[in-house]
Each structure stands twice: as C-alpha cells, then as structure tokens.
Amino acid sequence: MSGERGLPPVDLVSRAYQRIRDLIVEGRLAPGTRIIENDLANHLEISRTPVRAALQRLQQEGWVIGSGTGKQLRLSVSPMTQEDARELFDIIGTLEGLAARWAALLPSEHRADLVEELRGLNRQLREEAASALPDPRRAYELHSAFHVQLVEAIHAPRLRVLHSAIKPQAYRYRQVYSVALIPATAEAAAEHEAVLRHIDAGDPAAAEQAARTNWANAADRMARIIQTWGEKGSW
Amino acid sequence: MSGERGLPPVDLVSRAYQRIRDLIVEGRLAPGTRIIENDLANHLEISRTPVRAALQRLQQEGWVIGSGTGKQLRLSVSPMTQEDARELFDIIGTLEGLAARWAALLPSEHRADLVEELRGLNRQLREEAASALPDPRRAYELHSAFHVQLVEAIHAPRLRVLHSAIKPQAYRYRQVYSVALIPATAEAAAEHEAVLRHIDAGDPAAAEQAARTNWANAADRMARIIQTWGEKGSW
DNA sequence: ACTCCCATGATTGTATACGATTGCGTATAC
DNA sequence: GTATACGCAATCGTATACAATCATGGGAGT
Numbered sequence: 137m138s139g140e141r142g143l144p145p146v147d148l149v150s151r152a153y154q155r156i157r158d159l160i161v162e163g164r165l166a167p168g169t170r171i172i173e174n175d176l177a178n179h180l181e182i183s184r185t186p187v188r189a190a191l192q193r194l195q196q197e198g199w200v201i202g203s204g205t206g207k208q209l210r211l212s213v214s215p216m217t218q219e220d221a222r223e224l225f226d227i228i229g230t231l232e233g234l235a236a237r238w239a240a241l242l243p244s245e246h247r248a249d250l251v252e253e254l255r256g257l258n259r260q261l262r263e264e265a266a267s268a269l270p271d272p273r274r275a276y277e278l279h280s281a282f283h284v285q286l287v288e289a290i291h292a293p294r295l296r297v298l299h300s301a302i303k304p305q306a307y308r309y310r311q312v313y314s315v316a317l318i319p320a321t322a323e324a325a326a327e328h329e330a331v332l333r334h335i336d337a338g339d340p341a342a343a344e345q346a347a348r349t350n351w352a353n354a355a356d357r358m359a360r361i362i363q364t365w366g367e368k369g370s371w
Numbered sequence: 372m373s374g375e376r377g378l379p380p381v382d383l384v385s386r387a388y389q390r391i392r393d394l395i396v397e398g399r400l401a402p403g404t405r406i407i408e409n410d411l412a413n414h415l416e417i418s419r420t421p422v423r424a425a426l427q428r429l430q431q432e433g434w435v436i437g438s439g440t441g442k443q444l445r446l447s448v449s450p451m452t453q454e455d456a457r458e459l460f461d462i463i464g465t466l467e468g469l470a471a472r473w474a475a476l477l478p479s480e481h482r483a484d485l486v487e488e489l490r491g492l493n494r495q496l497r498e499e500a501a502s503a504l505p506d507p508r509r510a511y512e513l514h515s516a517f518h519v520q521l522v523e524a525i526h527a528p529r530l531r532v533l534h535s536a537i538k539p540q541a542y543r544y545r546q547v548y549s550v551a552l553i554p555a556t557a558e559a560a561a562e563h564e565a566v567l568r569h570i571d572a573g574d575p576a577a578a579e580q581a582a583r584t585n586w587a588n589a590a591d592r593m594a595r596i597i598q599t600w601g602e603k604g605s606w
Numbered sequence: 607a608c609t610c611c612c613a614t615g616a617t618t619g620t621a622t623a624c625g626a627t628t629g630c631g632t633a634t635a636c
Numbered sequence: 637g638t639a640t641a642c643g644c645a646a647t648c649g650t651a652t653a654c655a656a657t658c659a660t661g662g663g664a665g666t
Binding site: 149188189192193196197198220223224226227230231233234292293294295297298301302 | 384423424427428431432433455458459461462465466468469527528529530532533536537
C-alpha cells in the first residue's frame with residue numbers, strides 16, 4: 137500500500153506518522169487513550185518535533201482528536217463508535233464510487249488492463265479466504281490493494297490523496313474484527329466483481345452504484361459485528 | 372466562515388494557517404510561487420515552528436505542493452489548472468451530494484427548519500446578485516454560507532471536516548474569476564433551490580443528484596471562464 | 607573561451623531550551 | 637471530617653540553535 141522500503145531517505149516525521157498510525161490501527165494505542173508527545177517521542181526514540189508534526193497530521197485525518205477549547209488542547213486516540221464507522225464507510229463508498237465512475241470512463245484499452253489486474257487481485261483474495269487456514273494479514277493486504285489500485289488507476293491526484301487518508305481508517309475497524317470478517321470475504325469479492333463488470337462494460341453510473349453498494353454492505357456487516365469493544369493495548 | 376476576530380486564546384499555528392491560506396486565496400502568493408519558511412516567518416513575525424506546522428497542514432490539504440523526492444523537498448503554491456478545477460469540483464459535488472442525501476433523511480421537522488434557513492441565504496444571494504452594484508465579497512460570503520450550512524446541519528463530523536478542508540479550494544478558483552462569475556449567480560441560486568426542494572420533499576436520491584448537478588454545472592461555468600482567461604501558474 | 611571543481615550561501619530537518627498554563631495533591635483552616 | 641487554597645509537577649506552545657543537504661557562483665586549468 138504505502139510501500140516505503142528504504143529507511144535512510146525518509147524523514148522522521150513520515151516514519152513517525154506511519155509508526156503512530158500503525159500503533160493505532162493495531163490497537164496498541166487503544167481508542168480514547170490520552171496522547172503525550174513526550175512519551176511517544178521517547179518510545180520512538182526521536183525528539184518531540186517530528187512527533188508533533190506527525191500528530192498534527194493524524195489529528196487532521198481524524199486518527200486522534202483534540203479536546204480542550206483552542207488553547208491548551210489535549211490529544212487522545214479517536215474512539216471507535218458505530219456511528220463513526222457508518223459515516224466513515226459511507227464517505228469512502230462515495231469517494232470510491234466516484235473513482236469507479238471515472239474508471240468506467242477511461243479509454244477501453246486502459247479499462248481492459250485495469251479490470252484484468254483487479255480481477256487477479258480479487259481472485260487471490262477469494263483463494264486466500266477459501267483456503268484451509270486463511271491468513272488475515274494477507275487477506276487484509278489483498279483487499280486493501282484492490283481498492284487502492286482502483287483509485288490509483290485513474291489519474292486523479294486529489295481523490296487519491298483523500299482516499300489514502302481516509303480508507304486506512306476503515307481498516308482500523310476492519311482490523312479489530314478481522315477474524316469475524318473472514319467469512320464475509322466471499323460476499324465482498326462478489327461485490328468487487330460486480331464493480332469490475334460495470335467498469336469493463338463502460339457503464340459509469342452502474343459502476344459507481346456497485347462500488348457504493350459494496351461499502352454500504354461492508355458497513356452493514358461491520359455494524360452487525362460491532363458488539364464487544366476493543367481491549368486496551370499495552371505498549 | 373472564518374470569523375475569528377482575534378481573541379488572544381488562539382495559537383499561532385492556526386493563525387498562521389489562516390493567514391497563509393488567505394494569502395494564497397487572494398493570489399498574493401501566486402500559484403507556482405516557491406515557499407520559503409523563513410520568509411513567511413518573517414512576514415508573519417513569528418518563528419519558523421508554527422509556520423512549519425501550518426505549512427504541513429496546507430500541504431496535506433493541497434494548497435501547497437511539495438516537489439523533490441522525499442528528502443530535501445521544496446514547497447510551492449499549487450498551480451491552478453483546468454483538470455484540477457474539474458476534479459476539485461467533482462469531489463466537492465460528490466461530498467455535498469452525500470450531505471444533501473443525509474439532509475433529506477433528517478426528521479421532517481429538522482428538514483423544514485434547515486430548508487427555511489437555507490432559503491433565506493439563497494434569497495439574499497439572489498438579491499445581492501440582482502442589485503445595481505453587486506459586491507463580490509458579499510456574494511462570496513452568502514454563497515459559501517449556503518454550502519457550509521448544508522453540511523453543518525447534518526451531524527456528520529468527518530464529512531464536515533472534509534468539506535471544510537476542500538471547499539475553500541474551490542473558492543480559490545471562484546475568487547480569481549469572481550467578477551466574471553457574478554452573472555452566473557442566478558443559475559446557481561436556481562440550482563440551490565432545486566436541492567432544497569428535494570430535501571424538503573424528503574427525497575434523498577433526488578437531493579443528492581441535484582447537489583451534484585449544481586457542482587457539475589459550476590465546473591462547466593468555471594471551465595468556460597478559465598478557457599477564455601487562461602490558466603494561472605501552470606508552467 | 608569553455609569546462610570542471612570546490613567553496614560558500616541558502617534552505618530545510620531535527621533537537622533542545624524556555625515560558626506558560628493546567629491539573630492534581632497536600633496541607634491547613636474551619 | 638471536609639473544603640479550600642497553595643504549590644509543584646506535567647505537558648504543551650514557541651523560539652532558537654545546530655546539522656545536513658543542495659544550489660550557485662567563481663576561480664583555475666586546459
């Protein structure tokens with residue numbers, strides 16, 4: 137997804153951003169946890185400056201939330217609620233719907249290549265889910281790759297930035313209930329296939345609708361599962 | 372919209388963000404202009420630290436763009452191009468379409484209040500455009516308020532944040548060609564009215580479609596004007 | 607005269623230092 | 637025993653100092 141191999145030529149704030157985000161996604165920084173710049177800086181073995189920059193970005197993207205009126209604000213990890221999940225999934229569905237629409241408007245040659253590539257990913261996803269011992273991490277990677285590639289394929293910088301900022305937050309929810317979601321992979325793959333079919337046919341409206349339906353269903357599946365809360369992580 | 376008349380309890384980075392953004396919107400920092408942290412800090416009479424934080428936020432929102440592979444990156448004001456305008460308007464239309472959809476799903480009482488409030492704004496907008504000496508600033512404010520209030524009305528924090536980050540960038544284009552756009556205000560107001568009618572009727576699909584159409588038409592109007600006036604800063 | 611190399615300046619990334627504000631604990635007074 | 641006030645520790649915002657890297661220009665050599 138991010139694919140940043142190569143440690144030296146990356147500035148500390150990007151790495152801090154990634155690492156803190158991972159801490160949150162993995163649940164090691166549990167929802168509601170108070171965030172102290174100093175502690176994070178110590179944990180990451182860097183100074184407060186890059187941590188601060190990373191935190192500001194995380195705050196703007198909604199990973200951490202600031203309380204306290206303006207001045208002396210305190211940061212904490214954004215809580216995970218059902219309403220938030222619903223809003224999140226709806227927004228992503230809308231954005232990806234737009235991506236699917238644009239994809240269906242590409243020249244037919246590009247469309248064919250794209251559909252072929254995504255069909256490959258989708259097939260791998262199906263196989264992984266149907267295997268005897270499904271690997272949640274690999275399923276996650278394949279699932280994520282499908283959606284990322286779809287947005288990546290159209291040349292739309294702003295949409296790409298938005299999507300890359302928001303979509304991982306859905307995977308935060310997905311991660312928590314990853315085991316419970318494995319059985320639903322087949323449905324998801326089928327929905328993916330529907331999107332691809334409409335893109336292949338060059339039908340923008342249908343492609344958009346299919347993508348939105350996919351995420352709406354994902355929201356439903358998630359809502360059904362949300363019952364027990366994530367436990368606190370120690371780190 | 373901004374309306375932060377300088378109470379002391381506002382941190383420097385927020386103020387720096389606002390001021391730099393205003394510089395960009397007003398065109399005093401022209402598209403393509405190279406950005407030097409020190410110069411900005413001197414100009415704003417603060418240190419580099421808050422400027423840096425503000426710049427990072429501006430970069431993430433797409434106001435400034437960073438070039439240079441990873442390491443030693445240089446910032447410059449994002450250029451204004453026709454493709455960018457098109458993408459921007461489409462994205463905003465999609466987001467506001469979602470907002471309109473949700474608005475149409477509100478309890479009918481809330482809907483009535485909302486529609487009434489927005490009708491008021493729309494009427495003021497019409498009057499301003501129809502007056503003998505239209506004030507572009509006031510038209511801008513009213514127009515902006517309409518869209519902001521629509522999104523504000525539904526209780527959707529993430530959508531609100533997204534909208535507040537993206538929409539002002541459309542007004543950057545709008546600002547540049549503000550004079551040329553005045554005659555189009557009547558059309559815009561009519562389209563607004565269509566959105567309100569569908570929200571009032573509680574028809575989510577129609578409301579969403581109307582909002583998207585509004586922004587699609589806005590994109591067309593903008594494209595026509597850019598065509599004749601030329602793009603700024605893409606070179 | 608042209609080219610190449612080195613040095614100096616400019617610009618950014620990172621760390622640290624300092625002042626201010628806030629929340630909490632404790633001690634004292636009622 | 638309880639409540640309030642005072643003080644200290646914790647944390648954050650801002651400034652400044654330092655290091656690293658890149659560009660640019662001038663001088664020397666061919």
